[in-house]
Amino acid sequence: MSVSRESRPNIVLILTDDHAAHAISCYGSKVNHTPHMDRLAARGARLDSCFCTNSICSPSRASILSGTYGHVNGVTSIYSHIDYRVPNFPQVLRESGYRTALFGKWHLGETEPHLPRSEDFDAWQVFPGQGQYNDPVMISPDGETTVPGYATDIVTDLSLDWLDEQSGSDPFCLMIHHKAPHRPWVPHPKHRDLYPVGSIAEPDTLFDDYATRSDAASVANMRISDDLPDRDIREEMPPELAGEENREARTRWFYQRYLREYLQTVQSVDDNVGRVLDHLDERGLADNTIVVYTSDQGFFLGDHGWYDKRFIYEESLQMPLMIAWPDRIAPGTVTDEIVTNIDFAATFLEACGIDPGDELPTGQGRSFLPLLEGETPEDWPESMYYRYWEHDDPNHHVWAHYGVRTKTHKLVYFYADGLGTDGSSDKTFPPAWEMYDLVADPNELTNIADDPAHAETRAELERELARLQEQYQDAPYVG
Numbered sequence: 090m091s092v093s094r095e096s097r098p099n100i101v102l103i104l105t106d107d108h109a110a111h112a113i114s115c116y117g118s119k120v121n122h123t124p125h126m127d128r129l130a131a132r133g134a135r136l137d138s139c140f141c142t143n144s145i146c147s148p149s150r151a152s153i154l155s156g157t158y159g160h161v162n163g164v165t166s167i168y169s170h171i172d173y174r175v176p177n178f179p180q181v182l183r184e185s186g187y188r189t190a191l192f193g194k195w196h197l198g199e200t201e202p203h204l205p206r207s208e209d210f211d212a213w214q215v216f217p218g219q220g221q222y223n224d225p226v227m228i229s230p231d232g233e234t235t236v237p238g239y240a241t242d243i244v245t246d247l248s249l250d251w252l253d254e255q256s257g258s259d260p261f262c263l264m265i266h267h268k269a270p271h272r273p274w275v276p277h278p279k280h281r282d283l284y285p286v287g288s289i290a291e292p293d294t295l296f297d298d299y300a301t302r303s304d305a306a307s308v309a310n311m312r313i314s315d316d317l318p319d320r321d322i323r324e325e326m327p328p329e330l331a332g333e334e335n336r337e338a339r340t341r342w343f344y345q346r347y348l349r350e351y352l353q354t355v356q357s358v359d360d361n362v363g364r365v366l367d368h369l370d371e372r373g374l375a376d377n378t379i380v381v382y383t384s385d386q387g388f389f390l391g392d393h394g395w396y397d398k399r400f401i402y403e404e405s406l407q408m409p410l411m412i413a414w415p416d417r418i419a420p421g422t423v424t425d426e427i428v429t430n431i432d433f434a435a436t437f438l439e440a441c442g443i444d445p446g447d448e449l450p451t452g453q454g455r456s457f458l459p460l461l462e463g464e465t466p467e468d469w470p471e472s473m474y475y476r477y478w479e480h481d482d483p484n485h486h487v488w489a490h491y492g493v494r495t496k497t498h499k500l501v502y503f504y505a506d507g508l509g510t511d512g513s514s515d516k517t518f519p520p521a522w523e524m525y526d527l528v529a530d531p532n533e534l535t536n537i538a539d540d541p542a543h544a545e546t547r548a549e550l551e552r553e554l555a556r557l558q559e560q561y562q563d564a565p566y567v568g
């Protein structure tokens with residue numbers, strides 16, 4: 090169905106930071122309740138196999154904006170800058186008559202603020218870098234100011250104020266980019282009693298011993314038992330929990346405190362999703378506004394003993410994605426087809442009646458609008474390609490890797506690059522393969538890469554990995 094210029098929909102994109110799908114109740118969360126996110130999903134579609142192509146903040150944001158992989162848009166890590174020769178979807182929408190705005194976290198450029206551009210946005214106000222939860226500093230075209238209040242509420246206030254200033258018939262694209270639930274977690278005081286210590290269910294893999302994995306898992310500094318900084322857990326660990334013999338008790342102690350803080354910050358996001366939905370209802374805009382909720386990647390919520398993301402493993406790889414658009418999407422739509430963050434730009438443009446092939450020719454993604462309308466094209470992709478570039482980053486020490494995920498399997502290659510991001514050459518990183526059967530082993534506990542019984546499947550996945558690298562023109566690592 091084509092979209093006439095008069096009936097073009099609005100877009101409201103709510104993007105959070107590090108919000109894992111398994112901390113949303115409509116995705117089956119065992120740890121919290123998110124009634125407003127559930128309401129959004131029930132009004133439209135929930136996508137159960139949405140994956141990021143590089144599980145870290147800035148790269149995912151650049152992929153969402155431009156519909157391209159990091160090796161195309163320039164943002165392969167949080168230390169690299171976007172290549173603006175690659176167009177982005179707000180820019181295309183603006184050129185076609187949309188009013189565009191962005192409020193909250195921008196975070197493209199870690200060391201110096203690379204701000205949103207007037208070519209892309211009519212209005213913007215963003216945090217420098219990661220941003221603060223309380224009384225955040227924000228930058229706009231008018232300069233820098235401290236905004237009193239709580240960041241998640243402020244970002245929604247600014248967004249709805251902008252919405253209320255819009256008049257006339259031009260459609261709009263409003264991007265509401267929260268800091269939450271990124272570290273260091275600072276909840277709003279009103280949620281301080283939620284999810285008390287001792288009440289939070291533990292994940293099945295909290296005590297993963299990495300027995301069958303490559304060394305990449307055991308050398309990563311992401312363990313909740315040992316690696317959470319004081320600024321995240323603002324409570325003194327009892328001294329009797331120190332030592333290897335107390336790892337289990339220590340893990341449990343940190344897990345309850347970590348999840349409490351994280352889930353409380355999520356609750357403010359949920360409150361504010363409710364505010365946005367209510368506001369669109371009150372303004373009579375809900376039917377022809379596409380409301381999207383997503384996060385730049387997933388997060389380990391104690392899964393495999395970890396916090397943070399980066400790895401291709403499921404909890405980090407999966408992005409929550411719920412989309413309401415009553416004029417076009419049937420309530421309660423659910424799809425398990427594979428989509429990724431490079432598909433968002435093409436989808437938004439097609440929904441707005443713009444041909445992404447013509448207007449975003451550099452884009453590598455594909456519109457998943459048919460999936461939202463309940464139809465799966467015969468040639469819909471059966472796999473996705475992933476690459477994490479930030480090799481041996483100074484805080485988390487996760488090795489660079491790439492891999493392929495199909496509906497049933499995952500193959501990963503941790504490649505040896507020899508150098509840490511600090512440039513030191515005295516470290517060696519042996520290359521290693523991992524492979525998981527996601528049907529028989531959904532928690533990814535048994536690495537079958539070298540199991541002769543699965544050699545044929547591995548060969549197929551290696552061919553698929555090579556095919557995807559060719560398709561996206563990403564060069565494989567050669568030592």
Ligand SMILES: [Ca+2]
Binds near residue numbers: 145
């Ligand atoms: Ca993030």
